[in-house]
Amino acid sequence: MTREMTGAKMVVEALKEQGVDTIFGYPGGAVLPIYDEVFQQNDIRHILVRHEQGAVHAAEGYARSTGKPGVVLVTSGPGATNAVTGLTDALLDSIPLVVLTGQVPTFMIGSDAFQEADTVGITRPCTKHNWLVKDTDQLAATLHEGFHVATSGRPGPVLIDIPKDVQFATGTYEPAKPTASHYQPAVKGDMEEITELVAALEVAERPVFYTGGGVINSGPAASQLLRELVEATGIPITSTLMGLGAYPASGKNWLGMLGMHGLYEANLAMHDCDLMINIGARFDDRITGRLDAFSPNSIKAHIDIDPSSINKVIKADIPIVGDVAHVLEDILKVWKARGRKVNREAIAKWQEQVSEWRKVNCLAFAADEKTIKPQYALQRLEELTKKHDRYITTEVGQHQMWAAQYLNFEDPNRWMTSGGLGTMGYGFPASIGVQMAHPDALVINVAGEASWLMNMQEMGTAVQYRLPVKQFILNNERLGMVRQWQELLHGERYSHSWSEALPDFVKLAEAFGAKGIICKDPKDLDDAIIEMIEYEGPVIFDCLVEKHENCFPMIPSGKAHNEMLMGEADTQGVIQSTGAVLV
């Protein structure tokens, strides 16, 4: 049924039809008609953030913890440009978002009108797709297409720019027609390639699963199928930062995270394997290290829904384009039909080798009686929160890597971190989005003090909506990750890597009407964490930690997986100038 209505009303109608229950936004002149419609309904909840970047990260947190697209509404000009970092973040981490921006009226476009920006031009390279809607009759169809594009194939952010006159004008509302779009990415993998992968899996002596965010994006069924395949074959499995939780950390085949700050056993398994099965990961440079020394003796299978990911960095011997869940289902089917074969004897030997590597205990650290080591803080946080219905977000830096190493994830969609873009300021607003989607869950943002300050204005949002998000700040009074690189690569010249003039975080919390907790003695830590968990509102937890701790293991830029630094003793003069030019 088609109906006549204003463009502004169409926006709300289309969101309802798409099943949207929450939007994150900030008003302004060019979106006032839409805000007027938002005011006159109760189906969709609008969360007023304090900065548009916060709205986009909150929507990312909402999306990653639910599997549904996150929705953002902001005004033209500065509203749109403030959203750019979040869009880029979502593009690199393949997070489905629908971002709606107001625009100056069509008859003023191009005149340098007040708060005019070329929003579709600015955001073209940082969205999966974007649209400028010039005709109210096209608006509903474009909104539906936006949801379709954001969530189909490899997910990503889309932006729809809506001029103010298009919002005021009346047009015909078209309901969603899922088949209307020419954009229909294939989800089934090629059966011949799948069979070839199964054949390789049957005889491999040192196979490893290397999984990534694609497993999470594919949905809960993908994680289930992955678990079934791993258990049935007994093959060890590692994951990228983005894929944590797809396979449970308590699973017996779990190697831990791989990559630059990945675990010893995970990186060595990648280096020494004879069959690498990449499922929904993209051979990012944080993962591969030096390319010409990357897993030199393995056959590489690569499963990805995006054909451009395959052969971009690493040649795939067995390329499979398709959705992870669909492909895993077919792999299991073929493998079972061919008699559930694996090279048990060889894999048992391989697992023994893995056990040897595990004995190195690469996450060991020197605890201290007087100062809280950041690793210790996370171990205690893990111990005291693991029984809860828990979601973790992070900022970017050392604390992020330690969180990935020391916290355990048993399920997908429980871990939200800025992987591809490495956006400081992501974690706090993301925690707000997660809490909106899961009001009764324990949502913790593991933060560094510097990152946290980048979007600290969102305390206002947390307090206004009574969102009990816990801001667990590992405060080393340093841009710790920068400091670590300066120590290792730039002759210990600590150029601008101090966090000077830090606020009193307890008073800051109180100023916003939240609770502040400070802790600096390891003996007080457990009680303080429990106090944080039990408090029924937002908390800033200022955890004063060792200021000069380095994050290990570390594969320095320009090095191979088997050239990991395991601790301070390994760091003398290891990084050559060729590595220093890399990031």
Place this chain on the structure above:
Amino acid sequence: MSALHIKKGSTKHSAYNLRPNFSDVQEQHTLAVVVENEPGVLARVIGLFSGRGYNIESLTVAEVDHTGHLSRITVVTTGTPQVIEQIKAQLGRIVSVHEVHDLTVEGPSVERELAIFKVVGDGEKRVEALRLADIFRANVVDSTLNSFIFEITGAPDKIDAFADLMRPLGLAEVARTGVAALLRGA
């Protein structure tokens, strides 16, 4: 070594031609990209090339199907086989792109370009320019007492050759359309 009997990069069963044999040799490929005829679509394609550091040797675009709202972009690019494969895959993931054809691989194809040349001069040179234009089947589309404008169509290398010959004869200006190309046969 391993019990795996896979010859690396050997077969090719995927629809996406993802079994590569990468080499460092630079190749020139002509791509035909069928796109939704909507504002900004050319910017998306060009932005992809500049943003990812790919080469554009020549590019033409025009609407080819008015009712279907489709335009055809013909782009000539150079790169190693790996880069060419990446370019095609990246083009393919642009939402407004309907089809990507590598005419160099799918070929043989017919490639044509139109160019107009202004040649200024008199006396012997002017006569010689006219004689060569005749050999190249270029048309005179404008003339004054001391200048000609020639129109020529053909494969790009024929146009290059014509330009080389005209240069000593007073070549003043050139405008070229870029390559339009189609696969041969039905």
